Amino acid sequence: MTRELADITHLEPAWDLKAVRRDFPLLELQQDGRPLAYLDNAATTQKPRQVIDAISDYYRRDNANVHRAIYRLGARATEAYESARRTVASFIGAETDKGIIFTRGATEAINLVAYSWGRHNLKPGDEIVVTLMEHHSNLIPWQLLARDTGSTLRHIPLTPDFTLDLEAARKIIGQQTKLVALVHKSNVFGVENPVAEITNMARDAGALMLLDAAQSVPHMPVNVQQLDCDFLAFSGHKMLGPTGVGVLYGRPDLLDSMQPFQGGGEMIDRVTMESATWNDIPWKFEAGTPNIAQAVGLGAAMDYLTAVGMNNIHDYLGQLAGYTRERLQEMDFITLYGPPESSSGIVTFNVDGIHPHDLAQFLDQEAIAVRAGHHCAQPLMDCLGVAATTRASMYIYNTTAEIDRLIEALRKAHSFFN
Amino acid sequence: MNDLRDLYQQLILDHNQNPRNFGTLETATHSAKGHNPLCGDHLDLYIEIEDDAIKDVRFVGTGCAISKSSASIMTTVIKGKTIAEAKELFEKFQHMATTGEIDSDALGKLAALADVHKFPARVKCAMLAWRTLTAGLEPGSETTTTE
Numbered sequence: 277m278t279r280e281l282a283d284i285t286h287l288e289p290a291w292d293l294k295a296v297r298r299d300f301p302l303l304e305l306q307q308d309g310r311p312l313a314y315l316d317n318a319a320t321t322q323k324p325r326q327v328i329d330a331i332s333d334y335y336r337r338d339n340a341n342v343h344r345a346i347y348r349l350g351a352r353a354t355e356a357y358e359s360a361r362r363t364v365a366s367f368i369g370a371e372t373d374k375g376i377i378f379t380r381g382a383t384e385a386i387n388l389v390a391y392s393w394g395r396h397n398l399k400p401g402d403e404i405v406v407t408l409m410e411h412h413s414n415l416i417p418w419q420l421l422a423r424d425t426g427s428t429l430r431h432i433p434l435t436p437d438f439t440l441d442l443e444a445a446r447k448i449i450g451q452q453t454k455l456v457a458l459v460h461k462s463n464v465f466g467v468e469n470p471v472a473e474i475t476n477m478a479r480d481a482g483a484l485m486l487l488d489a490a491q492s493v494p495h496m497p498v499n500v501q502q503l504d505c506d507f508l509a510f511s512g513h514k515m516l517g518p519t520g521v522g523v524l525y526g527r528p529d530l531l532d533s534m535q536p537f538q539g540g541g542e543m544i545d546r547v548t549m550e551s552a553t554w555n556d557i558p559w560k561f562e563a564g565t566p567n568i569a570q571a572v573g574l575g576a577a578m579d580y581l582t583a584v585g586m587n588n589i590h591d592y593l594g595q596l597a598g599y600t601r602e603r604l605q606e607m608d609f610i611t612l613y614g615p616p617e618s619s620s621g622i623v624t625f626n627v628d629g630i631h632p633h634d635l636a637q638f639l640d641q642e643a644i645a646v647r648a649g650h651h652c653a654q655p656l657m658d659c660l661g662v663a664a665t666t667r668a669s670m671y672i673y674n675t676t677a678e679i680d681r682l683i684e685a686l687r688k689a690h691s692f693f694n
Numbered sequence: 695m696n697d698l699r700d701l702y703q704q705l706i707l708d709h710n711q712n713p714r715n716f717g718t719l720e721t722a723t724h725s726a727k728g729h730n731p732l733c734g735d736h737l738d739l740y741i742e743i744e745d746d747a748i749k750d751v752r753f754v755g756t757g758c759a760i761s762k763s764s765a766s767i768m769t770t771v772i773k774g775k776t777i778a779e780a781k782e783l784f785e786k787f788q789h790m791a792t793t794g795e796i797d798s799d800a801l802g803k804l805a806a807l808a809d810v811h812k813f814p815a816r817v818k819c820a821m822l823a824w825r826t827l828t829a830g831l832e833p834g835s836e837t838t839t840t841e
Contacts, residue, residue, distance in 0.1 A: 629711075630759075631756075631757065631758035631759060631762075632733075632758075633733055633758040633760075633816070633819065634702070634758045634759045634760070637698070637701070637813065637816070638698060641697065641698045648733070649732065649733050649734070650733070650734045654734060657734065663733065663734040663735060663736075663756050664733050664734050664735075692698075692702070693702075693707065693710075693759065
């Protein structure tokens, strides 16, 4: 296979890279006569035809509202939706699909915990602990929660080499800590955080553990039982799935004890004009007609990724990021950010004398899509001492040839602006 | 690459690397802070007004080539203008940045930024200094944003 792939990569993915690329219609897109090198996968990935077809087939053959219809079409829609839930449960190693709640995305999943658990369990004196490398989606919900309950939000700082300061964490996480909300894998550095150590600290303190897994579930095998987390949140669209669907995994006994998130149809058991009782989990947390087609699409995306193999994906993205960092280090006008060890699939950098927005504009002209800005992590940018950075993030269809194009374009950009 | 040369004209690259009127101004009578939440860029503008005219103006801040050069060129153009003239220029500049239509007589070298209208995501970058200026000329102004 290596010889066949020589024109696009010198790495050895465990899958047929050319066949995988052919599955993604958008990768055929030409921009100014050149194929687009899409390197913004940490923002959202492209979709294979298997996912696009699953959504399209659902609307063509199975579409009806779920859970209520007596007719057979409705039963098929319900089965498609609930089957996607079982696929998710199996994909993240959940003991039961009762703990799988479909949300709009990772952001809504985290907000669900902040509302349904946080606002009923926290009081002044209680503490929520996050880290300095959180995406705003795992920071702002806790800021709002602290404001509304009078509880306190604290954060684990970084060491000089930009890893979590575990010594400081030991001092911060204590008896007053009720929840630790930790980003599993940083969307800026691509680094995997030491979940086991932090979870031990949370357990010793009697605190709950929430993982923002928006970047980890797409990139590596994730098993909620091995991680021993209480909550885990991620988005579908960063792992080949459609936008508008994400997942909150919650420990079933915990979900059972929590208040509903939104009120409406589906989440109820018995309703009078004065009051209501709640449906069982997970439906208690899925008010209204859910995102059925999107859930079906996410199920198809997980089937696709399972066939490729999450261990294989983790290995390949590590190699691809490693190659990218190596090539970037050839140029003395590049600053790389993050811990020195190789990250998985995400590389963040700046070019001397070029603002990231100008750089991204230049790269777009070269048909290369990267992200420039604060990556929804402004406190981390402040810590790095920059207003913005440039981020190249890869996925299962990216090649070393695309990285070589990026490197060449960075050289051109440097001479254009300096 | 033609499009990019249109956006990043030599004048813009020059003002980006060597911004004019860069620094604080002790004699400032007015000041305003501008901020672009999209990219975290920010700009502090210091204006000295005497007899309804802009006697001096300076800026500090960080930003992309478009926002920095736009601020720099703006300071060179509005110095000596009356407040009313500066506000009129703002209107003409905004019209140009969003439509590409240039009133050459009024705008002069500001026309170098006309092509931002082809890059919708960058119009805010070009407008940041101008929005900050109009905010600074209003009494009781504080931080302004591009949103």
